[in-house]
Amino acid sequence: MxxxxxxxxxxxxxxxxxxxxxxxxxxxxxxxxxxxxxxxxxxxxxxxxxxxxxxxxxxxxxxxxxxxxxxxxxxxxxxxxxxxxxxxxxxxxxxxxxxxxxxxxxxxxxNQGGFVADVFAPIGKVEPVEGGYTISGKYNFVSGINYCDWVGVGAMMKFEDNDKPERVGILLKVSDLEVVKTWDSLGLRGSGSNTLIVDNVFIKPDAILRFSKIIEKSQPPYEDFDQDYLYYNTPFYPGFYVGFAAMAVGGAERVVEEFEKHTAGRVRFSGVNEKDSPTSQRVLSELKLEMLSAKTLLNEYIKMMETDKGGPYEGAQYKAIRAKIIDKCTQIGVKALLTLGGHALLKGHPVELFTRDLMAIATHITSLYEDGILGYGRHLFGVQTNIQG
CATH class of the missing domain: 1.10.540.10 (Acyl-CoA dehydrogenase/oxidase, N-terminal domain)
Structure with a gap:
């Protein structure tokens, strides 16, 4: 396929x-x-x-x-x-x-048309009140919140049809919340992933999204829905997370091109053109092959999503493939930076900037390499991992 x-x-x-x-x-x-x-x-x-x-x-x-x-x-x-x-x-x-x-x-x-942010770490404290609930919590890493009108936040809640608390998403208006500018990171600095303060905000029951229901079935709970919609026809979490690998591939591809360009124009103190150096020749070959490998894995990920169609799927395999792609792309940045030498370390050099950003992508909870690889290994030996993708 x-x-x-x-x-x-x-x-x-x-x-x-x-x-x-x-x-x-x-x-x-x-x-x-x-x-x-x-x-x-x-x-x-x-x-x-x-x-x-x-x-x-x-x-x-x-x-x-x-x-x-x-x-x-x-x-x-x-x-x-x-x-x-x-x-x-x-x-x-x-x-x-x-x-x-x-x-x-x-x-x-x-229809309101505003951007939507989310931070689904289940740290919110939910209390029942007349007509609904209130929620309070401090949420870090809320990407793009500076320009959003809506935000989904996470919490744990207990429901009558489940004997265990479950993770939920709660939709809020940003105008009801406080945004604190705390974002000062190594990479992805332009994402504006600031802190959100939710202080005793009222929520109606129908603003609560039960992720367990989405895991059970990719289609929504109502009957009249678009049968052709992307997310109704693929496992939700793999589809929701695919963008991390996609952007990493684009950034790494740029790094490889920058490495080739800067190596071709680089002259050592000895007067030797760096493009004639066996070291840089070997590194460029390695970077190109790693880039090809990352793209091939991304193609496989897409094919898996198209095949699974929202039915049973191997979440641990999706996570491992995505983590492998992002790890390869991050290592492309690191290898290119270390080989180019000191001038690529200067603030604003494309390889310096892209490498920092690739490292930041790799630190996202859904991208962590050791977690992804271990989870897939456990799955292969028949251990229940509960990894959703």
Missing amino acids: VTVVENKALYEEIIEKAKRIGEAAELEALEADRNSTISPRIAEIIREEEIHRLILPKEFGYPQLDWRTFVDLVSKVGYHNLSAAWLTYFFSAHNSWVCYYPKHIRDEVI
């Missing part, structure tokens, strides 16, 4: 959108790095290109993308700027979980 583009004209249009976002963000990369956020201009370009509309059910009137097109969109932005790719991916993918809410909530969020 080959991953295919279902609509070539649409694919080309989407890649042009990605290039516009990526190229604009690349011009502002150093500014975003200093300010720990992309600029309002970049956020507005993402909005103008309606990236947050691209993977919605067809009833909303926007083109539905196939997985190949969506992955290449994120990769193309990542080739130019990984912070912008991070937010391009999130601002589109976050509408996917909104589509599992009852129709009146889903329609309110989507």
Whole structure:
């Protein structure tokens, strides 16, 4: 089975959108790095290109993308700027979980048109009150929150049909919350992943999303839903996390090109052109092969999603493949930086910037290499891992 583009004209249009976002963000990369956020201009370009509309059910009137097109969109932005790719991916993918809410909530969020953020670490404290609940909590790493109108936050709750507490997502309006600018990171600085304070905010029961129900069945709980929608036809978590690998591949591809370019123009103190050095020749060969390997694994990941169609699937395998892709891409950055030498270490050098960003992607909880590889190994020996993807 080959991953295919279902609509070539649409694919080309989407890649042009990605290039516009990526190229604009690349011009502002150093500014975003200093300010720990992309600029309002970049956020507005993402909005103008309606990236947050691209993977919605067809009833909303926007083109539905196939997985190949969506992955290449994120990769193309990542080739130019990984912070912008991070937010391009999130601002589109976050509408996917909104589509599992009852129709009146889903329609309110989507028709309002605002960006959606999320941080589903289950740290919120939920208390029952008349007519619903209240929630309080301090959430770190809320990417893109500077430009979002809505946010999903995590908590643990107990329900009558389950004897154990379960993880839930709770939809809130950002205007009801406090955003604290705390983001000062090694990489992905332009993502503006600041801290969110939720202080005794009232929530209605229908604003609570039970992830256990999505795990059981990729389709939403209501009957009248779009049968062709991406996330209703693939295991939810692998589909929700694919963007991490996609952007890493785009960023690593840029690193390889930068390595080749800077090596070709580099002259050692001895007067020898670095491109004639067996060391750099060998490294470039290695980087190209690792890049090919990462892309091949990403293609396999896409094929798996297209095949599984929301039925039973091996979550541990998805996680291991994704972790392997991101690890390969991160090591491409590190290898290129160490081989190019001191001039590539200067602040703002493309390889320095992309390598920091790739390392930041690799630290995300869904990307951790040791966790992914161990989980898959345990799965292969028949150990129950409960890894969802």
